[in-house]
Amino acid sequence: MKKIICVLGMAVVLGLSQAPAATARDYISIVGSSTVYPFSTTVAEHFGKTTPFKTPKVESTGSGGGFKLFCAGVGVQHPDITNASRAIKPSEKQTCAQNGVREIVQVKIGYDGIVLAQSKKVPAMHLSRRDIFLALAKEVPDPSGAEKTVPNPYKTWKDVNPQLPDVKIEVLGPPPTSGTRDAFLELAMQGGAKSFKWLKELKKKDKKLFKKIAHTLREDGAYIDAGENDNLIVQKLEANPNALGIFGFSYLDQNADKIQGAFVDGVEPTFENISAQKYPLSRPLFFYVKKAHVGTIPGIQEYIAEFTSEKAWGPEGYLADKGLIPLPDEERSKMREVARKLEVMPME
Amino acid sequence: MESHSGIAAVVKKTLNRRYRAERRFRRIGLAAVAVGLLFLAVLFTAIVSKGYTAFQQTHVLLDVYVDPDVVHVGNLDSADYQGLIKASLRELFPDVKGHRDKRNLYKLVSSGAGSILRQKVLEDTSLIGRRIQIWVPADDDVDMVIKGHVDRSLPESQRRLNNKSLAWVDALKEQGRLEKRWNLTFFTAGDSREPELAGIWGATVGSFYTLLITLSLSFPLGTAAAVYLEEFAPRNRWTDLLEVNINNLAAVPSIVFGLLGLAVFLNFFGLPRSSPLVGGLVLTLMTLPTIIIAGRAALQSVPPSIRDAALAVGASKMQAVFHHVLPLALPGMLTGTIIGMARALGETAPLLMVGMVAFIVDIPRGFTDAATALPVQIFLWADSPERAFVEKTSAAIMVLLGFLILMNGAAVFLRNRYERRW
Known part of the structure; x- marks a missing residue:
């Protein structure tokens, strides 16, 4: 017994003898969107391998969580870069400014497509945004044509649109905390809602009510909150050919042998279509740099240079292999200039 | 004589039924164990068959x-x-x-x-x-x-x-x-974004540093608290309240300890985010109640005659506890500690809040380096789009299970080797 205590004690002493010497951080700290995470980590790894700097640390906190940490202040305990699958909101800018984070560089890195995918065992669906809205909103415009909403009566896709197959509506999607869900609501649901004239007019008159109609998903089991794990959705789709799943394009790209993307407004979600901005459900991706940290934390400028180099974010670059859809050539070179010169975005 | 045979008749009449009831109960018990083993077997086959190729x-x-x-x-x-x-x-x-x-x-x-x-x-x-x-x-x-x-x-x-x-x-x-x-x-x-280059050594080292902090803090603290509460503290309303609180804390969801760690260690003390130091501190908070409860149970199982004998020959209260009671209770306390450590090893939720759920390539070299832990690595790989990470995930689970079996095995060994039955 005494021996065991001795060994334990020694382990403790050994452990504590290399006591923590709290020093300035010598690696870049990155937080933010889980959609940008695969790209950001790939760049970080290349950066760590090809430069004398340490490999940056990348946390996947979601876009909103990222801004919260990023805007908390200036200093080594706060992150240097945050990734986002949407642009920074005015309220977040305000928080940033209040905490002394006044100089922020915004870099747009490319696009991500949001796909509605299904198993390969059935023919691909052809949906319009209007179909998606009618199938998934909690309250839909009265089918009789009156300008009011009724609780969603549709059970099958055929009820929504006679040209669609006669299968039960069953859509697996991300939870409310996800940036993918935000983008889906904004692009697909709002887009579909706007196809009704009176709802479009409502948007001008009463934006809040419009948003409530367009952004509230069904809770009767047609929309299933499948959690943040997109691989799980892929597995469920394989098992249930009638179900559709909502996730980012990179998952479709990596699992093209098992699942296919539904056509939206007649456009197939392919690399080319999203890049050409023909596919309606695509969103820009960003990262934001805290300029005050450049010079204090080693390697920030070099990391940005790596990210914005052609071998990373170009059409032939290694990020394209990971599923990032690059910016058009002109925009890319413009963004590269912004990034190289660390041009601060306006805070108002 | 008459009444005797009457009892025998009654016994005979119900005997078969009682035997049947007993057999039935045994079969149900056996079935329960079998179902449990079946689930375990399904889990293991699923993990091993997916993971061995990695x-x-x-x-x-x-x-x-x-x-x-x-x-x-x-x-x-x-x-x-x-x-x-x-x-x-x-x-x-x-x-x-x-x-x-x-x-x-x-x-x-x-x-x-x-x-x-x-x-x-x-x-x-x-x-x-x-x-x-x-x-x-x-x-x-x-x-x-x-x-x-x-x-x-x-x-x-x-x-x-x-x-x-x-x-x-x-x-x-x-x-x-x-x-x-x-x-x-x-x-x-x-870790790596390329599945063929990804490994678990970084996460293993991170887990090691984190657990070292947890062990070196929670074992002495937990033991001391258990000894004081069990042997020295007076029984009154305050210690009752304390006991209720400790039992409560043992049941609090682990994410709450993470939030506490975020507020106290990161925001107030300004300790480095994502470091094993902070992770270890948070896990210490989480395992402390477990260790205290196990420690008290171990002390309680030492018969009072040992204490009485020591006191009777003139030992002070402290001598009685440290020379006689504690050595006898220690195997039980160590078992509790190891089980607490095993739980800490498998924990991700509190680490999420202190920034240890992160992509970290470099192997951590100290308590303040950015690090991640084994279960976190599994979580991160399970969420990666590349197909090859599926087998990596299962393989990492196998490694984690290996460590857990090792730790729990050590607990069982210690118990069998040193535990005294009275």
């Missing part, structure tokens, strides 16, 4: 000419080693023309092949100017095809590798240049 990795044998024009003494560190790898691939397939095809050809081997060559050259500079044979990891897409995780009969557009790439893979295989080898990288490397 311990092997497809490698490609390349003849690389270490060109002295590319690598020389002046640029050993930064030379274009990947370029040399590409050149050797071009030599193997001289017919490949065109930009697109060449790019696909280069994609057959891992993007980490260059750094393996670099390591080799750095170790032995005499290789410069020579032609060497070297095994480098194949790309994860090739690996998946070789391991049969991809259906080759699918149309070209639905596969990650096109027909030409598959033909090259087959050609390499025929020449004996493609081989599944023991995947050492998996045990020695940190």
